[in-house]
Amino acid sequence: MIWLAWRQFRLPAAVAAGLLAALAAALAVTGPGIADAWTSGRAACAARGGDCATFAQEFFADHRGGYLTLVVLVLAVPGLIGLFWGAPLVARELEAGTHRLVWNQSVTRTRWLAVKLALVGAAAMAAAGLASLAVGWWSRPVDAAGAADLPRMDPVLFDARGLVPVAFAAFACALGVVAGMVARRTLAAMAVTLAGFALVQLAMPLLVRPHLLPPVVETVTVTRENLASFYAEGPDSPVRLDVKGPSGAWILANETVDAAGRVVPTVPLYLTSGPCSEGDAGGPTAECVGRVGELGFRQRLTYHPAERFWPLQWAEAGVYAALTAGLAGFAFWWLRRRVS
Amino acid sequence: MSAPVLRAEGLGRRYGRRWALRDCDLDVPAGHVVGLVGPNGAGKTTLLSVAAGQLAPTTGTVSVLGRAPAASPAHLGRVAFVAQDTPTYASLTVAEHLTLGARLNPRWDAATAADRIARVGLDPSAKAGRLSGGQRAQLALTLGIAKRPDLLILDEPVAALDPLACREFHQGLMEAVADLGMSVLLSSHLVSDLERTCDYVVVLVDSRVQVAGEVEDLLATHHRLTGPRRDGARLPSDQHVVAASHTGRQSTFVVRTREPVLDPAWRVSGLDLEDLVLSYMSAGARDAARPVLEVRR
Amino acid sequence: MIEFHLDTRSGVPPYQQIVRQVRHALRLGLVKEGDRLPTVKEVVGTLAVNPNTVLKAYRELEHEGLVAARPGLGTFVTATLADASLAAHGPLREELRRWLAKARLAGLDDESIEALFHATFQAASREASA
Known part of the structure; x- marks a missing residue:
């Protein structure tokens, strides 16, 4: 059975291996140059005693295009696997009628599906893992340069790093297989898989990940140092403000609360009159910011700190693993009960 | 040769509200070439699919060679099923189909398979997707025979074949029966397809068995x-x-x-x-x- | 070696057709004592008939003492039907020819001749068996 599963999977596997090799080659050629530029640039700015933050910003801006393309690529790998490996795996057999040939060899259907799923699932995880590793290696200098603007806890980066791509690939593969078994048409299965992939890709950071671990809630006094933004929507509008979160954290909420602890959208201060009518290059005056505290307003931050990266990765990988196991279980049940 | 090849009691299968097969009682002894005849849509494929373990019955019981269909890998090995339109993997070569059979069947008879392929003139390196209907049917039959089954089930094997290919198919099938002594259960909507080959017939009309017995x-x-x-x-x-x-x-x-x-x-x-x-x-x-x-x- | 053929429209069961073809060949001296009949596999391979049909025909021939099966070797002819009657074939054929010429003179076409022959033949064999 392993022979047959491999024989059928040979071509898609070769195509994927070719694409991965091309990616790896491109990364291997360009990666060292970027790493050198980063190291030497840092050394130069440190020697000058200058501001390395500016260099980092410029470096990040210079490589932003390629960097984000690679992030999107890693995000897309699980989807491509689900579409081109998962969906046709069983649907193609049902479409061509070959399931009626293979189910009559001396191999039970359960074993047939188990071998196919194991082979393609393992390949899917390996492919996603390799892509994520290679891109991660290439991106290290850019990651470091962009840590302030785009920390790895950011939803865009989080899905493209670490364990999650591997687990997501397994899930997308199982999703494709189940869609194929139920739809019995490769094309329909691919459409369903694509829709499911996009849905999960959105739902995970928006609805699920924030709650995987209880977020840290912190209420801080607004100071000139921690103020991130301080603006009004018009000359007569009250002021809105945000504060800076801890470095590298994933900020879920940045809310102003009044003395009673209620969330308020604005603070009754105006940029046209009163203590906040004047400011300097560093933002509002100390008196203005002090007034915010005197009026009883403080800022409440809800966030996952940077050091939760790996716990959250494990938790999310666990969620995908559970979903994958559920889909696989359903696939076996459906195979025995409904498909014929 | 003791257990009946096919025994059914009150067997029925429903698709939604439509009965494809009902009240089917059969007791077919071993050692026959059994023809299942009936018009299109009479339930022949349903009965054969149930017997081959591809389809679960809605009502009643069925046993094949004394056991529930497709009860275990060993039992799967004793029954060969050549489905309608003789499906094969289009991208696999003839030789790879034989490898498939060898890998997936412990009782595989490689010599018989190679011999049959050579005799019906199939090119081992040809992709199955490029074979004619008759050649594909011969390939599927070879897979079924080389499995060395005790029962070979064929669903409308010659429906899509021209008369010459049909004759060649029956010749090959009968040679295998003479050689290996297996029981055969095959269906057709044409009696003339089965007249020479069958010594037992089951007539199925409108989802019910009308008559069954030795010719x-x-x-x-x-x-x-x-x-x-x-x-x-x-x-x-x-x-x-x-x-x-x-x-x-x-x-x-x-x-x-x-x-x-x-x-x-x-x-x-x-x-x-x-x-x-x-x-x-x-x-x-x-x-x-x-x-x-x-x-x- | 003898080669069988089947006429599915004749109404004669296939095994009977095989039996008759063997007897016919024996009678005309086409097969002789010691000749091997085709194996069951060879027959089904050309006629596409059920092996049981051939087995049944061979069993009947064996029962009549015309052939014998030697395990592992095949089925061999052990008797002949040609000996005495073969000599009589010539004169009988001559007579039949003369009769056919007479029938044509009387204006009978092929179909009428065949019908007349069959009807007479059947009536005669019925009388003989009664």
């Missing part, structure tokens, strides 16, 4: 009676009327009886298998078309 026995117990017009109800009780037709003065009956027909008014003649099957088919179709008057609750 020789059926031919010996069915007679066509022709004579002056008469009501079928007035025939002796041992004569079961299968089909009746009347003209102004003449009646023709096809009856089944184990007793000799003694009434001198009748001209008695035998039937060939095709006549016999067609009598049952038209009787079954008439029953199906008759409006049902039973009260439904």
